Amino acid sequence: MTERLRIKDAVIKYGDNPAVNGVSLTAGAGEMIFITGANGSGKSTLTKGIAGLLPLSSGTLVRTPRMSYVPQYEEADRDFPARAGEIVLTGTQRPGKLFHTRNDRNQAESAMNALGIYDLADREIRTLSGGQLRRVFLARAICGKPELLLLDEPCAGLDAHSHEVLFSILRGMMSEGCAVVMVTHDISDIDGIPEGRVIRISGGRIAGYE
Amino acid sequence: MSEVIELLSYPFAYRALIAGSLISVCASVLGVILVLKHYSLIGHGLSEIGFASLSLSSALSVQPMYIAAPSVITASFVIMYVSRKYRTSGDTAIAIASSAALALGIVISSVSGTASNMSSYLFGSVLAVSEADLVVAVILSVIVIASFILLYNRLFLITYSEDYARSLGINTAMYQLIVSILTALVVVAGMRITGTLLISGVIILPAVSAKIVARGFRSLVIISGIVSFVAFILGLIMSFVINIPAGAVVILSNVAILILMKIFAGAKS
Numbered sequence: 187m188t189e190r191l192r193i194k195d196a197v198i199k200y201g202d203n204p205a206v207n208g209v210s211l212t213a214g215a216g217e218m219i220f221i222t223g224a225n226g227s228g229k230s231t232l233t234k235g236i237a238g239l240l241p242l243s244s245g246t247l248v249r250t251p252r253m254s255y256v257p258q259y260e261e262a263d264r265d266f267p268a269r270a271g272e273i274v275l276t277g278t279q280r281p282g283k284l285f286h287t288r289n290d291r292n293q294a295e296s297a298m299n300a301l302g303i304y305d306l307a308d309r310e311i312r313t314l315s316g317g318q319l320r321r322v323f324l325a326r327a328i329c330g331k332p333e334l335l336l337l338d339e340p341c342a343g344l345d346a347h348s349h350e351v352l353f354s355i356l357r358g359m360m361s362e363g364c365a366v367v368m369v370t371h372d373i374s375d376i377d378g379i380p381e382g383r384v385i386r387i388s389g390g391r392i393a394g395y396e
Numbered sequence: 397m398s399e400v401i402e403l404l405s406y407p408f409a410y411r412a413l414i415a416g417s418l419i420s421v422c423a424s425v426l427g428v429i430l431v432l433k434h435y436s437l438i439g440h441g442l443s444e445i446g447f448a449s450l451s452l453s454s455a456l457s458v459q460p461m462y463i464a465a466p467s468v469i470t471a472s473f474v475i476m477y478v479s480r481k482y483r484t485s486g487d488t489a490i491a492i493a494s495s496a497a498l499a500l501g502i503v504i505s506s507v508s509g510t511a512s513n514m515s516s517y518l519f520g521s522v523l524a525v526s527e528a529d530l531v532v533a534v535i536l537s538v539i540v541i542a543s544f545i546l547l548y549n550r551l552f553l554i555t556y557s558e559d560y561a562r563s564l565g566i567n568t569a570m571y572q573l574i575v576s577i578l579t580a581l582v583v584v585a586g587m588r589i590t591g592t593l594l595i596s597g598v599i600i601l602p603a604v605s606a607k608i609v610a611r612g613f614r615s616l617v618i619i620s621g622i623v624s625f626v627a628f629i630l631g632l633i634m635s636f637v638i639n640i641p642a643g644a645v646v647i648l649s650n651v652a653i654l655i656l657m658k659i660f661a662g663a664k665s
Contacts, residue, residue: 238562238565267612267616268613272612272613276560281565330564
């Protein structure tokens with residue numbers, strides 16, 4: 187199995203305080219990993235470290251460059267003057283590629299179709315509900331055909347149908363070799379999802395595997 | 397109307413009209429990014445650093461742009477670095493640097509006895525626009541507009557979500573640097589017309605007005621450019637008619653447009 191992510195003894199600090207302390211994990215192509223834990227346990231910090239948004243104080247991180255990241259809903263700027271379709275299309279950008287191709291637009295359209303938000307493409311993001319905006323971010327993440335998908339609390343604000351659609355899409359991506367790493371504090375989000383490995387984080391360390 | 401026709405008969409007015417319009421549009425386009433990224437104070441900081449540089453060049457009897465351009469560009473690097481590294485204290489650092497630069501400029505011009513030359517830099521003067529300034533404005537506007545078109549998708553992504561862009565492996569610092577250099581150049585070129593005290597308003601106000609009515613990033617950029625152009629033309633004509641510095645009237649025109657747009661948006665909603 188091709189490895190998409192390998193972290194070894196990762197330490198991430200805020201000032202002198204380690205929020206992540208000696209975490210090691212790997213994710214292979216087609217694998218799904220759930221990172222769970224209470225608020226403040228270090229799971230979002232770990233995700234940001236994997237995404238390259240926070241530097242590792244020590245340890246090593248090796249991952250595929252073809253990665254997409256879905257941040258927490260709360261981090262979105264709701265007042266930004268942009269249309270949903272414009273946001274989704276940014277998911278096809280890559281270093282060294284300045285212009286969108288027709289293929290990029292097709293990928294963005296099919297991602298929006300898959301998540302049932304195609305008719306929202308021309309809507310300003312400030313007019314969208316929380317659940318709709320969450321699906322815009324998911325569409326952005328999947329339209330770039332990533333090999334590693336990082337999702338930080340993706341189920342917050344999703345109704346039961348959207349939850350089902352999300353996991354159906356993730357399964358499709360996994361079957362094409364994408365590794366999925368999902369952070370959730372609510373264990374009920376991943377009830378009935380037998381494919382995933384569950385890693386419980388507490389105090390910045392791996393507290394157990396379920 | 398007769399005043400406007402009379403205005404167009406003067407060569408300096410043509411130069412001011414073309415150079416000022418181009419710089420205003422460039423400033424407003426860059427202003428969109430600065431406003432959305434909450435870097436509005438950068439233009440203000442750079443203009444006051446520009447004032448200190450102009451005071452120094454006047455005291456040393458050196459061509460102003462030789463000192464102002466490199467100083468303001470260097471300052472833009474430092475300000476952007478401080479804003480990125482110390483996000484919470486970035487505005488404070490800019491405020492300290494800009495007040496210190498303004499004070500330094502006043503001291504230099506007072507000690508060297510060149511204080512009287514400085515009023516046109518502080519408040520701007522349409523008479524100060526030379527043929528060389530016009531050429532600089534044309535070249536600068538070509539660079540800014542071409543950069544914006546070429547980097548449009550990237551700038552949109554980084555402006556909306558810098559973290560997401562970084563997670564894709566995009567070098568966001570490089571694009572921020574490009575925006576700061578272009579902003580520094582626009583500030584230096586615009587100081588002659590609107591004055592160092594007011595150039596930051598030319599950068600920020602059109603974007604703030606456009607944000608009220610724009611329904612997407614592209615329309616925000618276009619409306620911001622149009623607002624800036626209209627405000628500049630109005631300001632230039634009025635400054636000639638009532639004989640007061642153009643920079644001040646351009647800013648007041650921008651403020652009037654901002655208020656009208658607020659009222660229009662309020663009535664519509």
